[in-house]
Amino acid sequence: MIFFIDDEDDMRIAHQQSFALADIEAQCFPDAESALVAMHSTLPLMIISDIRLPGITGLQLLNTLQQKDADLPVVLITGHGDISMAVEAIRNGAYDFIEKPFASERLIEITRKAIEKRQLTLENRELKKALQSKDTLGPRIIGNTPSISALKQMIYRVADSHADILLYGETGTGKELVARSLHEQSQRSDHNFVAINCGAVPEHLIESELYGHEKGAFTGADSQRIGKFEYAQGGTLFLDEIESMPMQAQVRLLRVLQERTLERVGSNKAIELDIRIIAATKVDLKETEHFRQDLYYRLNMVTLDLPPLRQRKEDIAPLFHHFLLVAAARYGKAAPALPADSLQALMSHDWPGNVRELRNAAERFILLGSLSDLNNANNNISAGLSLSEQVEVFEKTLIEQALSLSNGSIKNTMEALTLPRKTLYDKMQKYGLQKQNFKNEE
Structure with a gap:
């Protein structure tokens, strides 16, 4: 909806028809006062107003609207003698001006561009508000191609199961996004989602990072530490770049996955685990020489393929x-x-x-x-x-x-x-x- 303001009946009737032919919904007013009253119930995408109006002028209307919403596009219609005023109005925030006489095509072109700008502004404003309020938008998997539609359907089907999942896709395809989506659509969403990049942890620290350690378990272990597995208790553990995990660490991971228990480094006490494992890889694990086949088959209960862009x-x-x-x-x-x-x-x-x-x-x-x-x-x-x-x-x-x-x-x-x-x-x-x-x- 746009507002068109002009005190000449013929102008309002003619341009109402032009807007209708262009499939643009428009409401026309003979003065600025009635348009301002209508704004209490209807917020237009833009306003087109003659500069010279009875009562509140187009320039005064612009100043009023600038105080309400500086991003609302206002286009001013000017006579030849009003050009300097229109230029000054643009400096003060008007979107554009159009000089009489003008072709309806020119008005429609300006209107469409202003509407597009306003729609982008409103959408951007809503997103900014959500981000500032820390209102989570949720992991959005965007796209409607057959491969993405199939991926969304598979996520929906397996998200609330207890099955461990293997994600396969090239770097940058959104594997962690899919993992978070699986977590947030499951009954585990109220618990932690814990992500760890297996290729970013030094080999001598990976077991401590995953399973935690007791105080004094090794040099430098000055206090007890909870590992990623325990921290994900009740939730989801995301193991990214699983192909980079050292072979010795793979042996222990296989046992933890099979038994759903762990022992911290330096402890003999078994800790029961209630977690879901989502692993991700950018290579074919069956063809990877340094990845255990038994671990691959344990992780490969459900595999989701992420298509490249x-x-x-x-x-x-x-x-x-x-x-x-x-x-x-x-x-x-x-x-x-x-x-x-x-x-x-x-x-x-x-x-x-x-x-x-x-x-x-x-x-x-x-x-x-x-x-x-x-x-x-x-x-x-x-x-x-x-x-x-x-x-x-x-x-x-x-x-x-x-x-x-x-x-x-x-x-x-x-x-x-x-x-x-x-x-x-x-x-x-x-x-x-x-x-x-x-x-x-x-």
């Missing part, structure tokens, strides 16, 4: 948008709309660092405003695809991005892409897109 390119746009919002909230900046050429660069890149690399690119985009580090991306675009296939991939991605930005709203997606409703529905059917898959319910 290059195999789920349709998910790049919604993922990047999510990371933009997170980065914008972290750095206190507005999340900008992504230009088409930048989206093409994202789609063309091979993403060897997977989702982690994409997240870093989003942070750089917020800080620097460009994707210059992907300058070789266009050389890799859609290898092996014909021109028409490449166009279809790009078109599908643009539609997915618009659906994601509009939270699945068909109306807002039509406005963003300037598409008739039937055309949008036809293309969504062609690419197998459903609006409910783009609502923020994960």
Whole structure:
């Protein structure tokens, strides 16, 4: 919903029709006072107002709105003699101005851009509020490609079981995110989720790190220490890079997994364990010479495969948008709309660092405003695809991005892409897109 304010009846009627033809919901007012009253019940995405109005002028309205919400886009309509006032108004926070006489197409173009900016601002504001209040958003596994949909379904099916799980995926594919999702969807979610990188712990300390030790168990053990296993009691222990665990430590881990008990280093007392183990690896453990096969089969009760980003390119746009919002909230900046050429660069890149690399690119985009580090991306675009296939991939991605930005709203997606409703529905059917898959319910 937008507000249009003009004291001329003909102008209101004409532009009401223009907005309707453009599928933009608009409410028209003859003066600023009635628009301000209407704002008590309806918050518009933007306001378009003539500068010269009876009673409160457009400039006075701008000042009032700036005090209420400085990010609300206000577009001023000016006569020839009001140009200097309009320029000054932009310095004071107006979104834009348009000079009479003007074509309706020009007004619609400015309106669409202002609506898009406002929607991004509101979404960024909500995310920032959640982050500042430490309101956990939950581990969001974003994407709708078949491989990610299958992964989500598998997580749902096994999350509340007691089965240990092995996660397999390249570096940066989100293995810890999946592990946290499994934990938070299980009955263990009220207890600790404990993560340890097996490759980051020195070999001589790994048993103490995992199982704890008693005071005096070895030189430097000045006090009793609780290990990761005990700290995860009742919850979940995530063993990342399990392939890096030393062979001797694998022997003891196998016994702990089988018996669900442990003894601290320097102790003979067995401690019963009630934990779930989630292990993660970036290599095929069956083909790894330095990994025990019996331990592999013990961990391999359920295996979840995480696809690399290059195999789920349709998910790049919604993922990047999510990371933009997170980065914008972290750095206190507005999340900008992504230009088409930048989206093409994202789609063309091979993403060897997977989702982690994409997240870093989003942070750089917020800080620097460009994707210059992907300058070789266009050389890799859609290898092996014909021109028409490449166009279809790009078109599908643009539609997915618009659906994601509009939270699945068909109306807002039509406005963003300037598409008739039937055309949008036809293309969504062609690419197998459903609006409910783009609502923020994960």
